[in-house]
Amino acid sequence: MQGLPGNGGAMRRGRKPSRPRLKLPTFQTFLAMVKPVFVLNGPNLNMLGTREPEIYGRDTLDDVRKRAEARAKALGLAIDFRQSNHEGELIGWIQEARGAASGIILNAGSLTHTSIGILDALSAAELPVIEVHLSNIFRREAFRHHSYVSLAAKGVICGLGVQGYELALEAMTKLVA
Ligand code: DHK
Numbered sequence: 812m813q814g815l816p817g818n819g820g821a822m823r824r825g826r827k828p829s830r831p832r833l834k835l836p837t838f839q840t841f842l843a844m845v846k847p848v849f850v851l852n853g854p855n856l857n858m859l860g861t862r863e864p865e866i867y868g869r870d871t872l873d874d875v876r877k878r879a880e881a882r883a884k885a886l887g888l889a890i891d892f893r894q895s896n897h898e899g900e901l902i903g904w905i906q907e908a909r910g911a912a913s914g915i916i917l918n919a920g921s922l923t924h925t926s927i928g929i930l931d932a933l934s935a936a937e938l939p940v941i942e943v944h945l946s947n948i949f950r951r952e953a954f955r956h957h958s959y960v961s962l963a964a965k966g967v968i969c970g971l972g973v974q975g976y977e978l979a980l981e982a983m984t985k986l987v988a
Contacts, residue, residue: 812910845889846913850879850976852894852902853920859945867947868972875973882977886984898922898929905932913987914939916979921946923958933963939986941979944969 851874855862860871870878882908883890891912895901901919908915915938922929923944933940940963947970948955961967966982968975 827932828910846911847889848883848914848916848980849889849904849908849912850876850890850892850916851901852892852918853898853901854896856918856920857896857982866951868945872975876977878973879976879980882980886980888980888984888987890980891954898926902926902928902932905929905936908938912938914941914983916943916976916983917960917964918943918945918976919960923960924954928961930959930963933960939983940964941982941986942967942969943975943979945972945975946970 822926830856849859852875857872859867859875860869871896879892882976893904901922905915905917915933917929917933917935917940919942921930923942942958942960942964944967948958950970958967965986966979968978968982971978
């Protein structure tokens with residue numbers, strides 16, 4: 812039996828006409844397409860693991876990065892994890908984030924309590940910001956109770972150690988959606 816012109820005879824033989832196939836990106840391609848969340852770490856966080864472990868824990872910064880990357884992958888987020896001991900470098904990365912990132916998770920270390928430059932860069936970035944601290948800064952010295960970063964942050968997580976970074980990533984999925 813002959814089919815109708817143009818549909819390969821599908822109609823006459825009772826089959827649905829074939830539709831053009833929608834090609835979905837793979838999960839990895841999708842990750843590469845979206846802008847990463849910048850996870851930025853300030854001064855002395857490269858010393859994690861050996862630095863005052865009773866306050867900051869025994870995990871190294873590399874452990875923190877691996878846990879953050881694993882959590883981000885499970886959440887479908889791409890992250891760019893960095894650390895610097897230099898205020899200017901951190902400010903440069905926050906400026907870069909404005910065009911290149913979907914959000915910022917920031918543990919600015921001691922610069923949290925001193926840097927108006929970092930606050931200004933965060934305000935200019937116009938991105939969701941979550942502030943993280945490993946230790947509970949409110950149980951510590953009075954000078955740690957004030958944070959310039961908080962003025963630009965959507966939320967603050969402190970005192971929960973490495974888990975704070977994972978919780979920040981979970982919260983970020985809602986903020987970048
Ligand atoms: C890290 C630092 O280096 C301190 O200067 C802050 C923060 C607290 C943290 O708990 O992760 O005061």
